[in-house]
Every structure is written in structure tokens, then in C-alpha cells.
Amino acid sequence: MKKNLGIRLYLLPLFLMVVALLPACKKNIEGSSNPPVITSVRSYVASPNDTVLTSAVPKGQWVVITGHNLKSATRIEFDGVPASFNSALLAQNSAVVQIPQIIFSTIDTSKLYTLKVTTTGGSTSFAFKLGPAAPIIFGISDVFANPGDSVSLFGANLLLIQNFVYGGTKISSFKSSMYGDTLSFLMPAVTSTRLITVTTRAGTVLDTIKATPVVSWISNENPSMGDSVYIYGQYLKGVQSLIFAGTAITTFTVSKDSKSVGFVAPALSESGPVSITTSYGTGTTPYNVYTPTYLKNGVIENMDGSGVLYADYGGNAPGWGDGIGGIDAHINNRYGWFTETTAFNGVLGTNHTMFIFVNTAVLSGGSSNGGIILASNQWVPVANLTDAPGQWALKMEISVPTDWDGGALDIKTDVPGYIYRWEPSKTGTAYKTKGWITITIPLSSFRASDPVLGEGMGAALTNITDLLGPKGQTGAYLYRHNYAAASTKTGFYCAFDNIRVVKIK
Structure with a gap:
């Protein structure tokens, strides 16, 4: 018995040692020393x-x-x-x-x-x-670049490029931007096709060189014969034909950057779109130009006496015109409704029809004056009231013959909530024109008020009916307002004509 007891006592330390080592063995078994x-x-x-x-x-x-x-x-x-x-x-x-x-x-x-x-x-x-997704091409910086000029493709995922062919020519030297949104290269000397191919590790995109003319805006959409007219847009190089309001323009000049075409207006007889044709196709405006006729082509007021006009000449009212619609003018200084042309005409445009003008003095800080009230008319057809506001624009011809520095021209409809502030001198430079020009104000430019930023500086219009009412019919008020604390540097001398709303997209 003593012998067995001695053996047990001898083995006990060994047993305890084994038990103590078991967690370490288990840890090794779980993989800390084994590769993943x-x-x-x-x-x-x-x-x-x-x-x-x-x-x-x-x-x-x-x-x-x-x-x-x-x-x-x-x-x-x-x-x-x-x-x-x-x-x-x-x-x-x-x-x-x-x-x-x-x-x-x-x-x-x-x-x-x-x-x-x-x-x-x-x-x-x-x-x-x-890796990145398959490449996408949105466009090119300059389709008409000269051989050797730096150009860029715009897109997405233009990274890890394995092959790049532009216009049938393989481009061996190119550079992707950090995030793959541009691909820069030198325009090749020869292009035999209009195909663009970009192959990356993620896939291949095929596109064609697109240069269909685009008309963005026109300096004067209602010119008189002899006026200078400039059409601005993209891809205006190699113009083969130019149609302005149904009239073929045979003599014109394209700017060096292919972004404008200038010509002298002939006598015009009808309304119509502007169409420019090049070897890449034809670009046509969705709206008509030369639109002087009241209640046609979207015109809601053309100042020709068809609508109601009230001009207060210091208390000597000339009376009311006939017809429906029209304007009611309240101007603090000199104001009128007339056909004189010497003050407002210039190389960019003349006007031999009736128009309204305002001539207001310097405005003190926070004040407003002047005003043109447009009576209620149909701005947008009922069938188009669900269109996006950016598809429609308020257009008018204006002439500012002397410096305008300070203050805004505010435009608001009879439906409260949204306003447009036109402040061209806010950039720091006084504004004026060289005759009559056309201004275009997309309805999406009308904005709500913001409690911090102020009137007309809040959210953009998203529903046309919020500006024009449920039937698309409204009146409007144009007036001058000084949002600054200091007085304006100048007064405001400006003429208006052919106020209209047209579809631009």
C-alpha cells in the first residue's frame, strides 16, 4: 500500500503539468501558428x-x-x-x-x-x-481640335485602360484622371471614322464622335433688318446652312472657338425656329424666333396696344387700350409706352414697334420702386403643366442703354411664393447692352424665399403650378428692388418688349 501511494504522489505533479498545458495546446490547434x-x-x-x-x-x-x-x-x-x-x-x-x-x-x-x-x-x-465598373463615355472637350491639340474624353471608370482608339486611330499615349472621369490625349492627325473605343480591365465601351450643332441662346430673337444677331451654342463649325425664322441666312461668320455664329438680320416676315446644319447633323430650337404678335408663339405681352396699358405720366393718364391682357405701368420717375428708338437702339438690335420703358432714380438701401404689371394670361398650356419647370422659360427683349449698377429686377407672379431676381451687376461690373437683346429665364430659376439668405434665394421651383396656378394662367409684376444696405450706384433705365413664355427643352 505504501508503494502504490508513493507512485500516485509521484504522478500527481506530472498530471497537473499536463492539465496546465492543455489551453496552450488548444490555442495552437485553433490556428494561431497555422497559415490562413x-x-x-x-x-x-x-x-x-x-x-x-x-x-x-x-x-x-x-x-x-x-x-x-x-x-x-x-x-x-x-x-x-x-x-x-x-x-x-x-x-x-x-x-x-x-x-x-x-x-x-x-x-x-x-x-x-x-x-x-x-x-x-x-x-x-x-x-x-x-475593380472599377465598365467604362462610360459622356462626351469630348473639343471635337474640332487641331491635330496635336490637347483634348479630353469625359466619362466614368476610364481607368486601367488596355486599348484606346479614337476616330480609327490607335492612341498609344494618354492619361487618366485620378478618379477616371477624364481621359486626356493629343488629337490625332487622321480620323477615318467617327468611332471611339476604350477597353479597360473591366470591359469595353463603344461610342461615336458626336458634334450635332446645339443652339444654347440667341442675342436677339426679334431683330429688325440690319441688326447684328449672334447665335451661341456648341459644335458650330463647318456650318453648311443657317435658317432663322424661316429665312435662309447666306452670309454669316463662325467664331474661332466654334461657339457662336454672327450675321446681319435681313427683313423677316414670319415666325419660325433656328436651324443650323453641319456635316454632323442639324440642330433646331424647340421654340420660334421673330415672335412679335400678341398671344401667338407664347407671347403674353408685346406692348403693341392689343392689350390693356395704363401709363401714369405724372397724373396725366392716356387712358386704357382695348382687348384683353396687357400691362399696367407705375414708374416713379420718367416712364412711357412709345415707339421712339434713338435711346434704346444699337448694333445688337433695334425696335420699330411699341415698347414699355422705365427710368428710375438711385435706390436707397432696402427700398424698391418702379413696376410693370402684366395682366393675367395663359403662360403654359394646361396639357404641359406637369412638365419640369426647366423645360419652359420666360423670354423678353430688353435694352439697357446706360450703366445699371446695383439692385435687382424682381419678377413675381400673382401666385405667391416664388420670385426671380435678375442681378447682372452683382458680379461687380455695371451692366448695359448695345441695343435690344433677348434674355431667357427658365421657370426653374424662380425660387422661394429663405429665412437666412432672403427673398428669392431659397429652394428652386419644382412644380409649374406653384408659380402659375392650377390653370397655368397668371399675371405678373416686374419691379426694381435694392437688397443691399447701401444705395445703388446708378438708377435703372431699361426698355421691355415681347414678353413671352416658350418651351425650351
């Missing part, structure tokens, strides 16, 4: 949508890396870019991690499409196609 293994990458969503991923576009999404020996991860890289992770989300057979934001123009491309996990036991790499 990756078997798949899955979506981090509930089953059954936790599908295996073979590719992805990095958008900050969460994924689950599955495999073995992952719990002791010290670094996880996607395309060589380290990801931040929480060790609490690491398990022996899985690691939950967020894909990092990756700027593909800055990465080591030898590590592209790889997922690497490093643990205390080693590291492993796994093929995972993580």
Missing part, C-alpha cells in the same frame, strides 16, 4: 442572399471571408489596399470586413484582383475580381 486559408468571399447579408462573390465594384460594402485559421488576422488587403476591421468580427472560419475605398489610379496593379489575409501564422492570397 481562404475558400470564398460571400455577401454579408442574411441567408439565402449570402451568395458567393467572384467579383465586385468597391462601394464600401461588407463581405464575409470564409476559410480557416482567420481569427488571428493582423492585416487584410483588397487589391493591395488595407481594410480596417474589428477583431471581434473575426472567427476561426470567417472574417467580416468592409471593402475599403480604392483609388485605382494609385494602386500597385500587380496586386489587382487579389485578396490577401495576413495572420500570426502566415499569409495567403486569393483571386477576387475587385
Whole structure:
């Protein structure tokens, strides 16, 4: 019995030592000293949508890396870019991690499409196609650039480019912007087609060189014979024909940057659109020009006496005109409704019809004066009241023969809530014209008031009926307002004609 007891006492320390070593053995078994293994990458969503991923576009999404020996991860890289992770989300057979934001123009491309996990036991790499989406082309900076000029394609995902062909010529030297939104190159000497091909690691985009003329705006849409008219837009090079209000213009000059065409207006007899044709196609305005006729072509007031006009000449009212619609003018200083032309005419435009003018004095801070009241008329057809406000515009011919510096021309309708502030001198330069010009005010430019920024400086108009009422019919008020604390530097001497609303898109 003593012998057996001695053996037991001898073995007891050995047994306790083995028991003490068991946690360490278990830890080694769990993989801290074994290299990691990756078997798949899955979506981090509930089953059954936790599908295996073979590719992805990095958008900050969460994924689950599955495999073995992952719990002791010290670094996880996607395309060589380290990801931040929480060790609490690491398990022996899985690691939950967020894909990092990756700027593909800055990465080591030898590590592209790889997922690497490093643990205390080693590291492993796994093929995972993580990259930008397929390329997209939006446009080109200058279709008409000369050979050797710097130009750029605009688009998205213009990165990791493998092949680039412009107009049938392979471009071997090019540069992508950091985020792949531009692709810069030198215009080739020869273009045999209009095809553009860009192939990246993510795919290929095919596009054509587009240069259909675009008419953005016109200096004077209602010119008299002999007026200078300028049409502004894009892709106005190589003009083959120009039609203005149904009349062919045979003599014109295209600017060097191909962004404007100038001509001297002939005698016009009818309303019609503007059309410019080049070898790339024809661009036509969705609205008519030369629109002097009351209640036609969107005209809501043309000052020719068809509508009601009341002009207060210091208490000597000339009376009311006949017809419906019209204006009621209240001007503090000199004001009128007349056909004199010497003060307002110039090289950009003349006016031999009747028009309204205002001539107001310097405005003190925070005050307003002058005013033209447009009686109620149909601004937008009922069928178009659900259109986006940016599809329609308020247009008018104006002439400002002397410097206008300070204050705004405010325009508001009879429906309260929105206002447009025209403040051309706000840029710091006094404003004036060289005769009659056309101004275009998209209805989307009318804005609500803001409690901090002020009247007409809040949210933009989103529904036409909020400006014109449920039937698209309203009156309006045009007046001058000084929003500054100091007085304006000048008064306001301006003439108005052919106020109209037209569809511009």
C-alpha cells in the first residue's frame, strides 16, 4: 500500500503539468501558428442572399471571408489596399470586413484582383475580381481640335485602360484622371471614322464622335433688318446652312472657338425656329424666333396696344387700350409706352414697334420702386403643366442703354411664393447692352424665399403650378428692388418688349 501511494504522489505533479498545458495546446490547434486559408468571399447579408462573390465594384460594402485559421488576422488587403476591421468580427472560419475605398489610379496593379489575409501564422492570397465598373463615355472637350491639340474624353471608370482608339486611330499615349472621369490625349492627325473605343480591365465601351450643332441662346430673337444677331451654342463649325425664322441666312461668320455664329438680320416676315446644319447633323430650337404678335408663339405681352396699358405720366393718364391682357405701368420717375428708338437702339438690335420703358432714380438701401404689371394670361398650356419647370422659360427683349449698377429686377407672379431676381451687376461690373437683346429665364430659376439668405434665394421651383396656378394662367409684376444696405450706384433705365413664355427643352 505504501508503494502504490508513493507512485500516485509521484504522478500527481506530472498530471497537473499536463492539465496546465492543455489551453496552450488548444490555442495552437485553433490556428494561431497555422497559415490562413481562404475558400470564398460571400455577401454579408442574411441567408439565402449570402451568395458567393467572384467579383465586385468597391462601394464600401461588407463581405464575409470564409476559410480557416482567420481569427488571428493582423492585416487584410483588397487589391493591395488595407481594410480596417474589428477583431471581434473575426472567427476561426470567417472574417467580416468592409471593402475599403480604392483609388485605382494609385494602386500597385500587380496586386489587382487579389485578396490577401495576413495572420500570426502566415499569409495567403486569393483571386477576387475587385475593380472599377465598365467604362462610360459622356462626351469630348473639343471635337474640332487641331491635330496635336490637347483634348479630353469625359466619362466614368476610364481607368486601367488596355486599348484606346479614337476616330480609327490607335492612341498609344494618354492619361487618366485620378478618379477616371477624364481621359486626356493629343488629337490625332487622321480620323477615318467617327468611332471611339476604350477597353479597360473591366470591359469595353463603344461610342461615336458626336458634334450635332446645339443652339444654347440667341442675342436677339426679334431683330429688325440690319441688326447684328449672334447665335451661341456648341459644335458650330463647318456650318453648311443657317435658317432663322424661316429665312435662309447666306452670309454669316463662325467664331474661332466654334461657339457662336454672327450675321446681319435681313427683313423677316414670319415666325419660325433656328436651324443650323453641319456635316454632323442639324440642330433646331424647340421654340420660334421673330415672335412679335400678341398671344401667338407664347407671347403674353408685346406692348403693341392689343392689350390693356395704363401709363401714369405724372397724373396725366392716356387712358386704357382695348382687348384683353396687357400691362399696367407705375414708374416713379420718367416712364412711357412709345415707339421712339434713338435711346434704346444699337448694333445688337433695334425696335420699330411699341415698347414699355422705365427710368428710375438711385435706390436707397432696402427700398424698391418702379413696376410693370402684366395682366393675367395663359403662360403654359394646361396639357404641359406637369412638365419640369426647366423645360419652359420666360423670354423678353430688353435694352439697357446706360450703366445699371446695383439692385435687382424682381419678377413675381400673382401666385405667391416664388420670385426671380435678375442681378447682372452683382458680379461687380455695371451692366448695359448695345441695343435690344433677348434674355431667357427658365421657370426653374424662380425660387422661394429663405429665412437666412432672403427673398428669392431659397429652394428652386419644382412644380409649374406653384408659380402659375392650377390653370397655368397668371399675371405678373416686374419691379426694381435694392437688397443691399447701401444705395445703388446708378438708377435703372431699361426698355421691355415681347414678353413671352416658350418651351425650351
